[in-house]
Amino acid sequence: MSAQRTHLSRRGFLGGSLMVVAGAVVGCGTHPTGGSSGGARTTLNVWYHAYGEAGTQQAATRYATAFTKANPDIAVKVTWVPGDYTSKLNASLLTEAAPDVFETGDFSESLARRGQIAALDDLYGSAGPDFNKGDRDAVTVEGKRYGVKMIDDIMMLYYRRSVLSKAGITPPQTFDELVAAAKALTTKDGKGLFVGNDGLGDTPILAVLSNRGELVANGKAAxxxxxxxxxxxxxxxxxxxxxxxxxxTTDWWDPAAFTQNVVPMQWCGLWAMPQIKTALGDDFGVLPWPAFKAGGTPVVRVGGWTSCVNAKGRNVDAAKRYVQWLWIQQTDLQKDWAEGYGFHIPPRNSVAAAADKLATGPAKETVALAAKYGRNNPGTWDSAVGTLFSSAAAKIVTGGDAAALLAAAAQQAQADIDKQISG
Incomplete structure (x- = not known):
């Protein structure tokens, strides 16, 4: 899921001791793996948002320790950032306290155009073609690659096989069928579909794409x-x-409404599949968001996280070494990160092929759906543009004039997009 979709990420708020950077509350960090007074000549500060999956912070620290063992001159401080990660990151990047390496969700090309992140083409080497083309394209701005994708987060529709079968409902293949199924499955005891606490979630984006529309096309709000x-x-x-x-009680990124039998259909992510399988066994299936009408196309959302290097940091070369070592060279750690803490698709084709936990059942189906119907948000789809669009959609579903509201939002969004492109 995108860090820009919500102020509180899908992985939740993790507590703990905090430190303050540039007046903003940031998460606690580990001691540098090389030791502040050890043999390391450089200490990198590496930022992660607060993943909620158990073991993620320990894994990130373990990777950093392994890197320093292989590169004794570079220590790594892992900083875990809870809450509104994107706002904290953007604020930090304007200061000298900015991280050397950081992850970002839904890659924003404005970071590259403003010179805030370094081009990383030289890191890929012969491994370049092994990365999923969509992931390579997503981090490319004017012919240069400005990040290395760490994981692909896939978002799709979960449904309860037994509940739909008992109701005589076939898993919906069109939007009309989805509407009918949600209505038929709604009873006095519960609703038929959960897409988010606001009743929208990703559905406005999915609606546009499923009718073969575009969010942004050729630099223009579409x-x-x-x-x-x-x-x-x-x-x-x-x-x-x-x-x-x-x-x-939790939002769409958490499967609790689905696993606790509150709803028989929920929009959620691949990351939640281990939890769902533990709770429901084989009594679930996965679907793309259906085509809006004949001539449309099913859609699954592809989000995830990308590792970037602060171009204005003091340790750019060392930061590049870390990103190359972890996210390009260490395929075993990439596999561990993708399937050891919730399910995610590795961006490298060879690593994805070796991810045995994704090779069977609904996980395998999800991988196939992502390959066939996966869509990334545009690189100019920042929080300002996304908020304008979702605010218009919220008014539309309560009876507002769709054409007028979307035209006004697109006009305002264009000013932001133009600003992003101009740098």
Missing amino acids: FDSPQAVEAVAGLKRLHDDQSLQLGF
């Missing part, structure tokens, strides 16, 4: 096209039917 207007307006049907679960 979510006010006729296809987009038609599809976003169509989401009102789910709200009119009152078939959406609203205001659950």
Whole structure:
């Protein structure tokens, strides 16, 4: 999931001792693996958002320790950042306290255009073609690659096989069928579908893409096209039917509403599949968001996290060595990161092929869906642009004029996009 989708990431807020950087609360960090007074000549500060999956922070620290063992001149401090990671990162990048290496969700090309992150083409070497083309393209700005994808997070629709079967409902293949299924599965005891506590989540984006519209095309806001207007307006049907679960204790990124039998269908992510399987066994299946209508296309969202190097940091060369070592050279650690703490798809094709936990059942189906229907958000889809779009969609599903609202939002978004492109 994107760090820009929500102020509180899907992996949740982790507590703990805090330190303050540039007046903002940031997460606690480990001691440098090389020791502050040891043989290391350089100490890198590496930022991660606060993953909620058990073992992630320990894994990141273990990787850093292994790097320093192989590179004794460079120590690594792992900083775990809870809460609104994206805002804290953007604020920090304007200061001398900025991290040397950091991860970012839904890669933003404006970081490259503003000179805040370093081009990393020289790190890929012969491994370049082994990275998924979509992941390579996502970090490419004007012909240069400015990051290395760490994991692909896939978002799709989960459904309860037994519940749909008992109701005589076939897993929905079109938007009309999804609306009908959600309505039929809604009872006095619960709703048929959960897409987010606000009743929207990713659905406005999915609606546009599933009707073969675009969010941004050739540097222009495109979510006010006729296809987009038609599809976003169509989401009102789910709200009119009152078939959406609203205001659950956790949001769409957590599978609790699904695993606790609150809803029989939920939009969630591949990361949650181990939890779902533990709770439900084989009583679940996965689907893409269905095509809006004939001629449309199913969609699954591809998000994830990308490792970047602070171009204005004091340790650029050492930071590049760390990124190359961990996310390009150490395929065993890449595999561990992708399938050891929730499920994610490794960006490298060879590593993905060796990920045995993704080779069977619904996980295998999800990998195939991502390859066939996966869509990344555009590189100019920052929080400002996304908020304008989602705010318009929120008004549309309650009866607002879709064409007028999306046209106004697109006009405002264009000013932000132009600013991003100009650097």
